[in-house]
Amino acid sequence: MLTPTHVMIFSLVLFGVGVFGVLTRRNIIIVLMSLELILNAANLNFVAFSWAHPSIHGQVFALFVICVAAGEVAVGLAILITLFRNRNSVNIDEFHLMKG
Protein backbone atom coordinates (compact mmCIF):
# COMPACT_ATOMS: atom_id res chain seq x y z
CA MET A 1 0.00 0.00 0.00
CA LEU A 2 1.46 3.33 -1.08
CA THR A 3 1.42 6.00 1.61
CA PRO A 4 2.55 9.65 1.61
CA THR A 5 5.65 8.57 3.52
CA HIS A 6 6.81 6.46 0.56
CA VAL A 7 6.43 9.43 -1.73
CA MET A 8 8.39 11.62 0.67
CA ILE A 9 11.24 9.13 0.85
CA PHE A 10 11.32 8.92 -2.94
CA SER A 11 11.33 12.72 -3.09
CA LEU A 12 14.26 12.90 -0.66
CA VAL A 13 16.25 10.46 -2.80
CA LEU A 14 15.43 12.46 -5.91
CA PHE A 15 16.54 15.68 -4.17
CA GLY A 16 19.81 14.04 -3.15
CA VAL A 17 20.47 12.80 -6.69
CA GLY A 18 19.72 16.28 -8.04
CA VAL A 19 22.03 18.15 -5.66
CA PHE A 20 24.77 15.55 -6.17
CA GLY A 21 24.40 15.88 -9.94
CA VAL A 22 24.62 19.69 -9.89
CA LEU A 23 27.70 19.64 -7.71
CA THR A 24 29.66 16.84 -9.41
CA ARG A 25 28.71 16.65 -13.09
CA ARG A 26 30.94 18.50 -15.55
CA ASN A 27 28.53 18.61 -18.48
CA ILE A 28 26.20 21.59 -18.13
CA ILE A 29 23.34 19.81 -19.91
CA ILE A 30 23.37 17.16 -17.20
CA VAL A 31 23.60 19.91 -14.57
CA LEU A 32 20.41 21.41 -16.04
CA MET A 33 18.74 18.00 -15.87
CA SER A 34 19.78 17.67 -12.23
CA LEU A 35 18.27 21.09 -11.49
CA GLU A 36 14.98 19.83 -12.90
CA LEU A 37 15.22 16.80 -10.60
CA ILE A 38 15.47 19.10 -7.58
CA LEU A 39 12.37 21.04 -8.61
CA ASN A 40 10.46 17.83 -9.22
CA ALA A 41 11.54 16.44 -5.87
CA ALA A 42 9.98 19.51 -4.28
CA ASN A 43 6.84 18.97 -6.39
CA LEU A 44 6.53 15.38 -5.17
CA ASN A 45 6.89 16.62 -1.61
CA PHE A 46 4.16 19.20 -2.13
CA VAL A 47 1.78 16.60 -3.52
CA ALA A 48 2.64 14.06 -0.82
CA PHE A 49 2.06 16.58 1.98
CA SER A 50 -1.09 17.75 0.26
CA TRP A 51 -2.29 14.16 0.40
CA ALA A 52 -1.19 13.65 4.02
CA HIS A 53 -2.72 16.79 5.53
CA PRO A 54 -5.06 16.89 3.49
CA SER A 55 -5.13 20.36 1.93
CA ILE A 56 -5.20 21.65 -1.63
CA HIS A 57 -2.35 24.18 -1.26
CA GLY A 58 0.47 21.81 -2.05
CA GLN A 59 -1.05 20.76 -5.37
CA VAL A 60 -1.62 24.38 -6.37
CA PHE A 61 2.01 25.16 -5.54
CA ALA A 62 3.21 22.20 -7.63
CA LEU A 63 1.33 23.50 -10.66
CA PHE A 64 3.02 26.89 -10.32
CA VAL A 65 6.42 25.26 -9.93
CA ILE A 66 5.92 23.27 -13.15
CA CYS A 67 5.29 26.53 -15.03
CA VAL A 68 8.32 28.25 -13.50
CA ALA A 69 10.54 25.25 -14.23
CA ALA A 70 9.65 25.53 -17.92
CA GLY A 71 10.66 29.19 -17.91
CA GLU A 72 13.84 28.45 -16.02
CA VAL A 73 15.02 25.78 -18.41
CA ALA A 74 14.27 28.07 -21.37
CA VAL A 75 16.50 30.78 -19.90
CA GLY A 76 19.17 28.25 -18.95
CA LEU A 77 19.34 26.76 -22.44
CA ALA A 78 19.43 30.24 -24.01
CA ILE A 79 22.44 31.17 -21.86
CA LEU A 80 24.06 27.82 -22.60
CA ILE A 81 23.66 28.28 -26.35
CA THR A 82 25.42 31.67 -26.28
CA LEU A 83 28.24 30.05 -24.33
CA PHE A 84 28.49 27.09 -26.71
CA ARG A 85 28.64 29.38 -29.75
CA ASN A 86 31.67 31.20 -28.34
CA ARG A 87 33.50 28.29 -26.76
CA ASN A 88 32.36 25.13 -28.58
CA SER A 89 32.08 23.28 -25.31
CA VAL A 90 29.60 22.54 -22.55
CA ASN A 91 32.19 21.25 -20.10
CA ILE A 92 32.13 23.35 -16.96
CA ASP A 93 35.82 22.65 -16.23
CA GLU A 94 36.87 24.63 -19.27
CA PHE A 95 35.27 27.87 -18.12
CA HIS A 96 37.80 29.65 -15.98
CA LEU A 97 38.49 33.00 -17.61
CA MET A 98 37.84 34.73 -14.29
CA LYS A 99 39.70 33.87 -11.12
CA GLY A 100 40.32 35.05 -7.59
Add this chain to the structure above:
Amino acid sequence: MAGFDPAVFIENLAWMKPELLLAGFGLLLLLASATVPVAIRQVGGWLTLAVLAVAAFLVTAQLSAGSGGTVASTGAFPDIAGNPAFVVDGFAVVFKLIFLLGAAFTVLMSMKYPDTDGEDSAEFLALVVFSVFGMMFLASGTGLITIYIGLETMALAGYLLVGFRVQEKRANEGAVKYFVLGALASGILLYGISLVYGATGSINLYGIAASLAGDDSGAAGFLGLGVVLMLVGIGFKVAAVPFHMWAPDAYEGATTPATSFLATAAKAGAFAMLLRVFVTAFGDRGADWAPLMILLAAASMTVGNIAALRQDNVKRMLAFSSVGHAGYVLMGLIAVGLSGGDAAIRARGLLSVALYLFIYTFATAGAFALVALLRKNGQPGEMLDDFNGLVKRHPVASVCMLLFLLSLAGIPCTAGFIGKWWLFGAAIKVNLVWLAVVAVLNSVVSLYYYARVMVAIFIRDGDGESKIQVPLPLSAAIGAAGLFTLVIGVYPQPFIRLARYAVLMMGA
Protein backbone atom coordinates in the same frame (compact mmCIF):
# COMPACT_ATOMS: atom_id res chain seq x y z
CA MET B 1 -12.91 29.39 1.71
CA ALA B 2 -14.09 32.61 0.10
CA GLY B 3 -15.70 32.58 -3.29
CA PHE B 4 -14.40 34.67 -6.15
CA ASP B 5 -15.90 38.17 -6.19
CA PRO B 6 -14.92 40.29 -9.22
CA ALA B 7 -15.66 43.57 -7.40
CA VAL B 8 -13.34 42.68 -4.52
CA PHE B 9 -10.73 41.50 -6.99
CA ILE B 10 -10.69 44.85 -8.82
CA GLU B 11 -10.62 46.72 -5.54
CA ASN B 12 -7.61 44.67 -4.47
CA LEU B 13 -5.95 45.17 -7.84
CA ALA B 14 -5.80 48.91 -7.12
CA TRP B 15 -3.13 48.10 -4.50
CA MET B 16 -0.96 46.71 -7.30
CA LYS B 17 -0.84 49.86 -9.40
CA PRO B 18 2.97 50.23 -9.37
CA GLU B 19 3.48 46.58 -10.28
CA LEU B 20 0.88 46.70 -13.05
CA LEU B 21 2.49 49.85 -14.45
CA LEU B 22 5.91 48.20 -14.59
CA ALA B 23 4.57 44.99 -16.13
CA GLY B 24 2.69 46.90 -18.82
CA PHE B 25 5.66 49.13 -19.58
CA GLY B 26 8.01 46.14 -19.76
CA LEU B 27 5.79 44.45 -22.33
CA LEU B 28 5.61 47.71 -24.29
CA LEU B 29 9.41 47.92 -24.33
CA LEU B 30 9.65 44.40 -25.72
CA LEU B 31 7.14 45.29 -28.42
CA ALA B 32 9.06 48.49 -29.20
CA SER B 33 12.36 46.65 -29.52
CA ALA B 34 10.89 44.67 -32.39
CA THR B 35 9.02 47.43 -34.20
CA VAL B 36 10.31 50.94 -33.47
CA PRO B 37 13.24 52.34 -35.53
CA VAL B 38 16.61 52.64 -33.78
CA ALA B 39 16.64 56.44 -33.86
CA ILE B 40 13.49 56.71 -31.77
CA ARG B 41 14.64 53.99 -29.40
CA GLN B 42 17.28 56.37 -27.99
CA VAL B 43 14.59 57.95 -25.84
CA GLY B 44 13.84 54.57 -24.24
CA GLY B 45 16.15 55.21 -21.31
CA TRP B 46 14.58 58.54 -20.42
CA LEU B 47 11.12 57.04 -20.84
CA THR B 48 12.05 54.18 -18.50
CA LEU B 49 13.32 56.67 -15.94
CA ALA B 50 10.03 58.55 -16.15
CA VAL B 51 8.07 55.33 -15.62
CA LEU B 52 10.25 54.37 -12.66
CA ALA B 53 9.59 57.83 -11.20
CA VAL B 54 5.84 57.43 -11.66
CA ALA B 55 6.03 53.98 -10.04
CA ALA B 56 7.92 55.52 -7.10
CA PHE B 57 5.20 58.15 -6.82
CA LEU B 58 2.47 55.49 -6.82
CA VAL B 59 4.35 53.48 -4.21
CA THR B 60 4.76 56.53 -1.97
CA ALA B 61 1.09 57.42 -2.40
CA GLN B 62 0.15 54.02 -0.96
CA LEU B 63 1.94 54.97 2.21
CA SER B 64 -0.21 57.98 2.92
CA ALA B 65 -3.42 56.63 1.42
CA GLY B 66 -4.31 54.80 4.60
CA SER B 67 -4.31 56.53 7.93
CA GLY B 68 -2.94 59.99 7.46
CA GLY B 69 0.61 58.87 6.79
CA THR B 70 1.32 57.76 10.33
CA VAL B 71 0.44 54.12 9.98
CA ALA B 72 1.14 52.37 6.73
CA SER B 73 -1.91 51.38 4.83
CA THR B 74 -2.42 47.74 4.08
CA GLY B 75 -4.02 46.09 1.13
CA ALA B 76 -4.44 42.36 1.18
CA PHE B 77 -5.03 39.70 -1.43
CA PRO B 78 -6.49 36.73 0.39
CA ASP B 79 -5.39 33.27 -0.72
CA ILE B 80 -7.72 30.28 -0.72
CA ALA B 81 -7.42 29.87 3.05
CA GLY B 82 -8.32 33.52 3.63
CA ASN B 83 -4.82 34.69 4.60
CA PRO B 84 -3.39 37.69 2.77
CA ALA B 85 -0.91 36.69 0.05
CA PHE B 86 0.07 40.21 -1.00
CA VAL B 87 0.20 43.11 1.43
CA VAL B 88 1.09 46.76 1.04
CA ASP B 89 2.62 47.96 4.28
CA GLY B 90 5.37 50.36 5.29
CA PHE B 91 8.00 47.65 4.92
CA ALA B 92 6.96 46.88 1.35
CA VAL B 93 6.86 50.57 0.40
CA VAL B 94 10.36 51.32 1.72
CA PHE B 95 11.89 48.34 -0.03
CA LYS B 96 10.10 49.09 -3.29
CA LEU B 97 11.62 52.58 -3.21
CA ILE B 98 15.08 51.01 -2.78
CA PHE B 99 14.50 48.73 -5.80
CA LEU B 100 13.30 51.63 -7.95
CA LEU B 101 16.31 53.69 -6.89
CA GLY B 102 18.75 50.93 -7.81
CA ALA B 103 17.00 50.41 -11.15
CA ALA B 104 17.08 54.15 -11.92
CA PHE B 105 20.87 54.24 -11.40
CA THR B 106 21.22 51.22 -13.68
CA VAL B 107 19.16 52.84 -16.42
CA LEU B 108 21.19 56.07 -16.16
CA MET B 109 24.44 54.12 -16.50
CA SER B 110 23.15 52.03 -19.39
CA MET B 111 22.60 55.19 -21.44
CA LYS B 112 26.34 55.80 -21.60
CA TYR B 113 27.57 53.62 -24.41
CA PRO B 114 24.85 53.00 -26.96
CA ASP B 115 27.16 52.02 -29.80
CA THR B 116 29.22 49.34 -28.12
CA ASP B 117 27.16 46.86 -26.16
CA GLY B 118 23.58 47.76 -26.89
CA GLU B 119 22.83 48.29 -23.21
CA ASP B 120 20.48 51.07 -24.18
CA SER B 121 18.41 48.63 -26.18
CA ALA B 122 14.80 48.13 -25.22
CA GLU B 123 15.49 44.49 -24.30
CA PHE B 124 17.99 45.51 -21.64
CA LEU B 125 15.58 48.05 -20.19
CA ALA B 126 12.72 45.56 -20.32
CA LEU B 127 14.75 43.01 -18.34
CA VAL B 128 15.52 45.63 -15.70
CA VAL B 129 11.84 46.56 -15.48
CA PHE B 130 10.70 42.92 -15.24
CA SER B 131 13.28 42.19 -12.59
CA VAL B 132 12.07 45.12 -10.49
CA PHE B 133 8.53 43.86 -11.00
CA GLY B 134 9.58 40.52 -9.47
CA MET B 135 11.31 42.25 -6.57
CA MET B 136 8.16 44.18 -5.74
CA PHE B 137 6.37 40.88 -5.26
CA LEU B 138 9.18 39.78 -2.97
CA ALA B 139 8.66 42.87 -0.82
CA SER B 140 4.86 42.57 -0.75
CA GLY B 141 4.35 38.83 -0.99
CA THR B 142 3.26 36.98 2.13
CA GLY B 143 2.12 33.81 0.41
CA LEU B 144 4.97 31.48 -0.43
CA ILE B 145 3.67 31.01 -3.99
CA THR B 146 3.70 34.78 -4.51
CA ILE B 147 7.19 35.00 -3.02
CA TYR B 148 8.53 32.12 -5.11
CA ILE B 149 7.13 33.52 -8.36
CA GLY B 150 8.49 36.97 -7.48
CA LEU B 151 11.91 35.51 -6.76
CA GLU B 152 12.02 33.62 -10.05
CA THR B 153 10.85 36.66 -12.02
CA MET B 154 13.63 38.70 -10.46
CA ALA B 155 16.26 35.99 -10.90
CA LEU B 156 15.45 34.88 -14.47
CA ALA B 157 15.70 38.49 -15.67
CA GLY B 158 18.93 38.81 -13.67
CA TYR B 159 20.56 35.78 -15.37
CA LEU B 160 19.79 37.29 -18.76
CA LEU B 161 21.13 40.71 -17.71
CA VAL B 162 24.45 39.12 -16.74
CA GLY B 163 24.69 37.27 -20.04
CA PHE B 164 23.48 40.22 -22.07
CA ARG B 165 26.72 40.70 -24.05
CA VAL B 166 26.35 37.49 -26.01
CA GLN B 167 29.65 37.99 -27.88
CA GLU B 168 31.67 38.48 -24.69
CA LYS B 169 33.11 35.23 -23.33
CA ARG B 170 33.37 36.45 -19.77
CA ALA B 171 29.69 37.43 -19.84
CA ASN B 172 28.70 33.94 -21.07
CA GLU B 173 30.74 32.35 -18.35
CA GLY B 174 29.46 34.62 -15.58
CA ALA B 175 25.87 34.05 -16.71
CA VAL B 176 26.22 30.25 -16.73
CA LYS B 177 27.75 30.22 -13.25
CA TYR B 178 25.13 32.64 -11.94
CA PHE B 179 22.35 30.61 -13.53
CA VAL B 180 23.47 27.20 -12.27
CA LEU B 181 24.06 28.35 -8.70
CA GLY B 182 21.01 30.61 -8.70
CA ALA B 183 18.75 27.82 -9.95
CA LEU B 184 20.27 25.43 -7.41
CA ALA B 185 19.50 27.98 -4.69
CA SER B 186 15.91 28.33 -5.90
CA GLY B 187 15.55 24.54 -5.90
CA ILE B 188 16.91 24.21 -2.37
CA LEU B 189 14.66 27.05 -1.22
CA LEU B 190 11.67 25.34 -2.83
CA TYR B 191 12.47 22.02 -1.16
CA GLY B 192 12.71 23.86 2.14
CA ILE B 193 9.31 25.46 1.48
CA SER B 194 7.81 22.04 0.78
CA LEU B 195 9.10 20.71 4.12
CA VAL B 196 7.78 23.75 5.99
CA TYR B 197 4.44 23.16 4.27
CA GLY B 198 4.57 19.57 5.44
CA ALA B 199 5.26 20.58 9.02
CA THR B 200 2.70 23.38 9.27
CA GLY B 201 0.09 22.61 6.59
CA SER B 202 0.23 26.15 5.23
CA ILE B 203 2.01 27.93 2.41
CA ASN B 204 1.17 31.34 3.79
CA LEU B 205 3.49 33.22 6.16
CA TYR B 206 0.60 34.14 8.46
CA GLY B 207 -0.76 30.60 8.31
CA ILE B 208 2.67 29.20 9.20
CA ALA B 209 3.03 31.65 12.09
CA ALA B 210 -0.43 30.73 13.40
CA SER B 211 0.36 27.03 13.11
CA LEU B 212 3.66 27.45 14.94
CA ALA B 213 2.01 29.46 17.71
CA GLY B 214 -0.47 26.60 18.20
CA ASP B 215 1.97 23.85 19.11
CA ASP B 216 5.68 23.25 18.98
CA SER B 217 5.65 19.48 19.03
CA GLY B 218 4.59 17.60 15.89
CA ALA B 219 6.86 17.58 12.89
CA ALA B 220 9.73 19.56 14.41
CA GLY B 221 12.31 17.71 12.31
CA PHE B 222 10.64 18.66 9.04
CA LEU B 223 10.33 22.24 10.20
CA GLY B 224 13.95 22.57 11.28
CA LEU B 225 15.33 21.09 8.06
CA GLY B 226 12.90 23.14 5.99
CA VAL B 227 13.91 26.41 7.65
CA VAL B 228 17.61 25.62 7.24
CA LEU B 229 17.15 24.82 3.55
CA MET B 230 15.19 28.05 3.07
CA LEU B 231 17.99 29.97 4.76
CA VAL B 232 20.55 28.30 2.45
CA GLY B 233 18.49 29.22 -0.61
CA ILE B 234 18.05 32.85 0.42
CA GLY B 235 21.69 32.96 1.58
CA PHE B 236 22.71 32.28 -2.03
CA LYS B 237 20.54 35.13 -3.22
CA VAL B 238 22.02 37.69 -0.81
CA ALA B 239 25.52 36.29 -1.55
CA ALA B 240 26.36 35.47 2.06
CA VAL B 241 29.41 33.30 2.77
CA PRO B 242 29.62 30.31 2.18
CA PHE B 243 27.07 30.77 -0.63
CA HIS B 244 28.82 33.67 -2.37
CA MET B 245 30.90 31.84 -5.01
CA TRP B 246 28.81 33.06 -7.92
CA ALA B 247 29.02 36.74 -7.03
CA PRO B 248 32.56 37.69 -8.18
CA ASP B 249 32.24 35.93 -11.54
CA ALA B 250 28.75 37.24 -12.25
CA TYR B 251 29.74 40.77 -11.24
CA GLU B 252 32.87 40.72 -13.39
CA GLY B 253 31.25 39.14 -16.42
CA ALA B 254 28.19 41.39 -16.53
CA THR B 255 28.16 44.84 -18.09
CA THR B 256 28.72 47.53 -15.47
CA PRO B 257 25.08 48.74 -15.35
CA ALA B 258 23.92 45.15 -14.85
CA THR B 259 26.56 44.61 -12.16
CA SER B 260 25.31 47.68 -10.36
CA PHE B 261 21.77 46.30 -10.60
CA LEU B 262 22.82 42.97 -9.06
CA ALA B 263 24.73 44.69 -6.28
CA THR B 264 21.99 47.14 -5.31
CA ALA B 265 18.42 46.25 -6.31
CA ALA B 266 18.78 42.46 -6.52
CA LYS B 267 20.54 42.31 -3.17
CA ALA B 268 17.85 44.48 -1.58
CA GLY B 269 15.19 42.21 -3.11
CA ALA B 270 16.75 39.13 -1.54
CA PHE B 271 16.97 40.92 1.81
CA ALA B 272 13.31 41.92 1.55
CA MET B 273 12.40 38.25 1.13
CA LEU B 274 14.70 37.18 3.96
CA LEU B 275 13.17 39.71 6.36
CA ARG B 276 9.59 39.05 5.36
CA VAL B 277 9.87 35.27 5.65
CA PHE B 278 11.89 35.08 8.83
CA VAL B 279 10.17 37.90 10.71
CA THR B 280 6.56 37.20 9.71
CA ALA B 281 6.54 33.40 9.63
CA PHE B 282 9.29 32.42 12.06
CA GLY B 283 9.49 35.60 14.15
CA ASP B 284 8.50 33.80 17.35
CA ARG B 285 11.34 31.31 16.87
CA GLY B 286 13.96 34.02 16.43
CA ALA B 287 16.21 32.60 19.11
CA ASP B 288 16.43 29.35 17.11
CA TRP B 289 17.48 30.77 13.74
CA ALA B 290 19.51 33.75 14.92
CA PRO B 291 22.64 31.64 15.74
CA LEU B 292 22.74 30.44 12.10
CA MET B 293 22.45 34.04 10.91
CA ILE B 294 25.27 35.07 13.26
CA LEU B 295 27.51 32.45 11.64
CA LEU B 296 26.55 33.68 8.14
CA ALA B 297 27.10 37.33 9.14
CA ALA B 298 30.50 36.82 10.75
CA ALA B 299 31.71 34.61 7.89
CA SER B 300 30.43 37.01 5.19
CA MET B 301 32.12 40.05 6.70
CA THR B 302 35.43 38.35 7.26
CA VAL B 303 35.74 36.29 4.08
CA GLY B 304 34.32 39.03 1.86
CA ASN B 305 36.62 41.74 3.10
CA ILE B 306 39.75 39.60 3.19
CA ALA B 307 39.15 38.25 -0.32
CA ALA B 308 38.66 41.82 -1.56
CA LEU B 309 42.16 42.77 -0.39
CA ARG B 310 43.94 41.04 -3.24
CA GLN B 311 41.71 42.05 -6.17
CA ASP B 312 43.12 44.25 -8.91
CA ASN B 313 39.84 44.31 -10.80
CA VAL B 314 37.66 46.99 -9.23
CA LYS B 315 34.40 45.25 -10.17
CA ARG B 316 35.59 42.04 -8.55
CA MET B 317 36.79 43.97 -5.54
CA LEU B 318 33.37 45.60 -5.19
CA ALA B 319 31.77 42.14 -5.55
CA PHE B 320 33.70 40.82 -2.54
CA SER B 321 33.01 44.05 -0.70
CA SER B 322 29.29 43.57 -1.35
CA VAL B 323 29.58 40.09 0.19
CA GLY B 324 31.01 41.80 3.27
CA HIS B 325 28.20 44.37 3.28
CA ALA B 326 25.64 41.53 3.20
CA GLY B 327 27.24 40.38 6.44
CA TYR B 328 26.78 43.81 8.01
CA VAL B 329 23.13 43.97 6.95
CA LEU B 330 22.43 40.53 8.45
CA MET B 331 23.23 42.05 11.86
CA GLY B 332 19.99 44.03 11.68
CA LEU B 333 18.01 40.84 11.07
CA ILE B 334 19.82 39.09 13.92
CA ALA B 335 18.76 41.91 16.24
CA VAL B 336 15.15 41.39 15.15
CA GLY B 337 15.45 37.65 15.77
CA LEU B 338 16.94 38.06 19.23
CA SER B 339 14.68 40.95 20.26
CA GLY B 340 12.49 38.51 22.18
CA GLY B 341 9.35 40.61 21.81
CA ASP B 342 11.04 43.91 22.66
CA ALA B 343 9.40 46.28 20.18
CA ALA B 344 12.14 48.91 20.41
CA ILE B 345 14.94 46.50 19.48
CA ARG B 346 12.84 44.92 16.74
CA ALA B 347 12.15 48.38 15.31
CA ARG B 348 15.82 49.31 15.49
CA GLY B 349 16.78 46.14 13.59
CA LEU B 350 14.27 46.68 10.77
CA LEU B 351 15.03 50.40 10.53
CA SER B 352 18.78 49.87 10.35
CA VAL B 353 18.49 47.28 7.56
CA ALA B 354 16.32 49.56 5.42
CA LEU B 355 18.49 52.62 6.12
CA TYR B 356 21.70 50.76 5.35
CA LEU B 357 20.35 49.37 2.07
CA PHE B 358 19.43 52.92 0.99
CA ILE B 359 22.89 54.24 1.86
CA TYR B 360 24.64 51.25 0.34
CA THR B 361 22.64 51.67 -2.90
CA PHE B 362 23.86 55.26 -3.34
CA ALA B 363 27.52 54.45 -2.66
CA THR B 364 27.65 51.22 -4.65
CA ALA B 365 25.75 52.53 -7.67
CA GLY B 366 28.00 55.60 -7.62
CA ALA B 367 31.16 53.51 -7.54
CA PHE B 368 29.96 51.37 -10.45
CA ALA B 369 29.04 54.54 -12.34
CA LEU B 370 32.71 55.54 -12.09
CA VAL B 371 33.70 52.16 -13.53
CA ALA B 372 31.22 52.72 -16.37
CA LEU B 373 32.69 56.19 -16.89
CA LEU B 374 36.20 54.83 -17.45
CA ARG B 375 35.05 52.50 -20.19
CA LYS B 376 35.71 53.77 -23.67
CA ASN B 377 35.92 52.42 -27.20
CA GLY B 378 34.68 49.06 -26.00
CA GLN B 379 37.60 48.74 -23.57
CA PRO B 380 36.55 48.08 -20.00
CA GLY B 381 37.96 50.48 -17.41
CA GLU B 382 37.61 48.15 -14.50
CA MET B 383 41.22 47.48 -13.52
CA LEU B 384 42.83 49.39 -10.68
CA ASP B 385 45.40 50.85 -13.10
CA ASP B 386 42.63 52.45 -15.15
CA PHE B 387 41.94 54.73 -12.20
CA ASN B 388 45.53 56.07 -12.16
CA GLY B 389 45.62 59.86 -12.29
CA LEU B 390 41.86 60.18 -12.62
CA VAL B 391 41.92 63.35 -10.53
CA LYS B 392 43.62 65.23 -13.37
CA ARG B 393 41.24 63.86 -15.96
CA HIS B 394 38.03 64.52 -14.07
CA PRO B 395 38.37 66.16 -10.62
CA VAL B 396 34.65 66.23 -9.74
CA ALA B 397 34.10 62.55 -10.49
CA SER B 398 37.24 61.74 -8.52
CA VAL B 399 35.96 63.55 -5.45
CA CYS B 400 32.62 61.73 -5.81
CA MET B 401 34.46 58.39 -5.98
CA LEU B 402 36.32 59.36 -2.82
CA LEU B 403 32.96 59.97 -1.14
CA PHE B 404 31.55 56.61 -2.27
CA LEU B 405 34.59 54.70 -1.05
CA LEU B 406 34.66 56.51 2.31
CA SER B 407 30.94 55.84 2.68
CA LEU B 408 31.40 52.12 1.93
CA ALA B 409 34.18 52.02 4.51
CA GLY B 410 31.97 53.84 7.02
CA ILE B 411 34.01 57.00 7.69
CA PRO B 412 32.18 59.75 9.68
CA CYS B 413 30.57 62.60 7.72
CA THR B 414 29.56 60.17 4.98
CA ALA B 415 26.32 58.24 4.78
CA GLY B 416 28.02 54.90 5.41
CA PHE B 417 28.94 55.94 8.94
CA ILE B 418 25.31 56.63 9.82
CA GLY B 419 24.24 53.27 8.38
CA LYS B 420 26.89 51.33 10.24
CA TRP B 421 26.18 53.25 13.45
CA TRP B 422 22.58 52.02 13.40
CA LEU B 423 23.42 48.45 12.35
CA PHE B 424 26.27 47.90 14.81
CA GLY B 425 24.19 49.55 17.54
CA ALA B 426 21.39 47.07 16.82
CA ALA B 427 23.82 44.18 17.39
CA ILE B 428 25.01 45.72 20.66
CA LYS B 429 21.40 46.11 21.84
CA VAL B 430 21.01 42.32 21.76
CA ASN B 431 24.31 41.81 23.61
CA LEU B 432 26.29 40.72 20.55
CA VAL B 433 29.19 43.04 21.31
CA TRP B 434 31.71 40.60 19.86
CA LEU B 435 29.87 40.60 16.52
CA ALA B 436 29.92 44.41 16.46
CA VAL B 437 33.65 44.33 17.21
CA VAL B 438 34.21 41.88 14.34
CA ALA B 439 32.22 44.24 12.09
CA VAL B 440 34.29 47.26 13.12
CA LEU B 441 37.55 45.37 12.56
CA ASN B 442 36.30 44.33 9.13
CA SER B 443 35.48 47.95 8.33
CA VAL B 444 39.10 48.78 9.11
CA VAL B 445 40.27 45.99 6.79
CA SER B 446 37.95 47.26 4.07
CA LEU B 447 39.47 50.74 4.36
CA TYR B 448 42.75 49.26 3.09
CA TYR B 449 41.42 48.10 -0.27
CA TYR B 450 39.21 51.16 -0.71
CA ALA B 451 42.34 53.24 -0.05
CA ARG B 452 44.13 51.43 -2.89
CA VAL B 453 41.60 52.93 -5.29
CA MET B 454 41.95 56.37 -3.67
CA VAL B 455 45.74 56.19 -4.02
CA ALA B 456 45.41 55.27 -7.68
CA ILE B 457 43.07 58.21 -8.31
CA PHE B 458 44.82 60.93 -6.35
CA ILE B 459 48.51 60.01 -6.11
CA ARG B 460 49.51 57.80 -9.04
CA ASP B 461 50.13 59.33 -12.46
CA GLY B 462 48.10 58.13 -15.38
CA ASP B 463 49.48 57.84 -18.91
CA GLY B 464 46.70 59.69 -20.68
CA GLU B 465 46.09 63.20 -19.38
CA SER B 466 43.13 63.96 -21.59
CA LYS B 467 39.96 65.20 -19.94
CA ILE B 468 37.05 62.77 -19.88
CA GLN B 469 33.79 63.84 -21.47
CA VAL B 470 30.99 62.60 -19.23
CA PRO B 471 27.64 61.97 -20.91
CA LEU B 472 24.69 63.67 -19.23
CA PRO B 473 22.96 60.53 -17.84
CA LEU B 474 26.16 59.28 -16.26
CA SER B 475 27.01 62.62 -14.68
CA ALA B 476 23.47 62.75 -13.32
CA ALA B 477 23.99 59.32 -11.74
CA ILE B 478 27.37 60.20 -10.23
CA GLY B 479 26.17 63.62 -9.07
CA ALA B 480 22.99 62.33 -7.44
CA ALA B 481 24.79 59.48 -5.71
CA GLY B 482 27.53 61.80 -4.46
CA LEU B 483 25.06 64.41 -3.25
CA PHE B 484 22.97 61.92 -1.29
CA THR B 485 26.03 60.21 0.17
CA LEU B 486 27.18 63.56 1.54
CA VAL B 487 23.77 64.86 2.61
CA ILE B 488 22.80 61.67 4.46
CA GLY B 489 26.19 61.78 6.15
CA VAL B 490 25.60 65.20 7.72
CA TYR B 491 21.79 65.40 7.86
CA PRO B 492 20.35 61.84 8.01
CA GLN B 493 17.06 62.62 9.79
CA PRO B 494 14.75 62.63 6.72
CA PHE B 495 16.11 59.27 5.61
CA ILE B 496 15.84 57.80 9.07
CA ARG B 497 12.21 58.93 9.09
CA LEU B 498 11.66 57.22 5.75
CA ALA B 499 13.40 54.03 6.86
CA ARG B 500 11.27 54.01 10.02
CA TYR B 501 8.29 53.03 7.86
CA ALA B 502 10.01 49.67 7.31
CA VAL B 503 9.16 48.86 10.91
CA LEU B 504 5.49 48.71 9.93
CA MET B 505 5.10 45.11 8.88
CA MET B 506 1.56 43.92 8.59
CA GLY B 507 0.44 41.49 11.23
CA ALA B 508 3.84 40.75 12.66
